[in-house]
Amino acid sequence: MNFEEKLGKKLKYLVFYPKNIDTNKKFNVVFFMHGYGDSMNGISGVIEYLSKDNVYVFLNAPFELNFGGIQTGYYWCQFPLENFNEFAVSQNYINESIKEFLEDASFKIKKIFLGGFSQGGIMTLHNNYRGKINGLFIFGSRMYQELENEIVIDKNTKIFLSHGTNDEVYNIEEGRKIKNFIETKNLILDYHEFNIGHQIIPDQVFELNKWIEQI
Template sequence: MAKTNLSLYHIIRESSLKTNAPLLIMLHGYGSDETDLYAFASELPEALFIISVRAPFPMPPYGNAWYAINFEAEKGKWSDTKQAAASRDLIAHFIDEAIATYPVDKDHVSLLGFSQGTVLGYAVALTYPHKVKNLVALSGYINTDLIPKDFKTLDYSKLDFYCSHGSLDQVIPVEWARQSKAFLAQLHIKFQYAEFPVGHGVAPQNFYELKAWLTQRIPHL
């Protein structure tokens, strides 16, 4: 079911619960759209109210992005930090809209991102930790330019992350993902980190692991 009445275009899968459903918001990768990660929805617990959103910047002829990437830039890829920060804040606002619009539990909001969607998922959770409980971070990394300078003063005690990456990833080097472990540890954020022998994608074993991880953290089950 597609929805256009909130600040981000999205599709939903309603929960088996009538009220206070745990909410899962899906954030797709660069050049994709809301239908990509939504393919996971049928395999995830029915108690979840699932919203898969479309990034705000169109990429003709098809697809969308959370922020622009210049692949021709010197010294590797250049990301538009201003656009990324705007998307971070837009997602945070969308969380509030979703809570006000749908029969979900504001205290059980999870984000699931892939690639660029994971970069934004980290940014939202680390900037607005009071809005998020769980994060599934697939094939992405922490961009410290997208979190507050005073991040060490924020309360991250309620956060719990599942982070995974392909050890053969040719798009986002696995070394970038590995750096997240030390970063999260220093903030005493609970996390699980895993690598799988694949490229820039989600291996079946990866999906089964993230599903089990997420299921264990869903109330009412």
């Protein structure tokens, strides 16, 4: 795959560019965040099923989690959410990394998407980026209800939400709470449930591809 690893001012990220990218054409930029204990390298495996017509930026969380030996994972904030400083740092680093990548892009930008899986989905829902985002996508995640009042999503931002009915980490009811919250805000939502656990499967990604293409 055509990946390029970059060390940003705040975060590392792995970038996928379409083959033979034409800098005179416009491309969607899709920022994708991994879950707790994973990394940009782990989540980037989803590229196998993503449309190859977009630019994908797989962000790496700032905090290191040592599993012992040579295995290292990363996280956006610890559970339960007691250290709000970590959460705020991650929010800021995500914002700065989005801004940095878009400003440095050598191609024309069509639309911008931000999303993630599990904890990456939490950071998506609770993002406070103030630049334009055309769409948010969330896989197998939950909402921090204690921070619900701080969630601000522009009325023109579309949302894709997908959750497994057998999710053993975040029960399907967590996904439905997000769905209900979004609907109370009268935001445009594309919601899908799949008979799976805490994972992302090809069919979910194919639905995401269609959603991005339609926006």
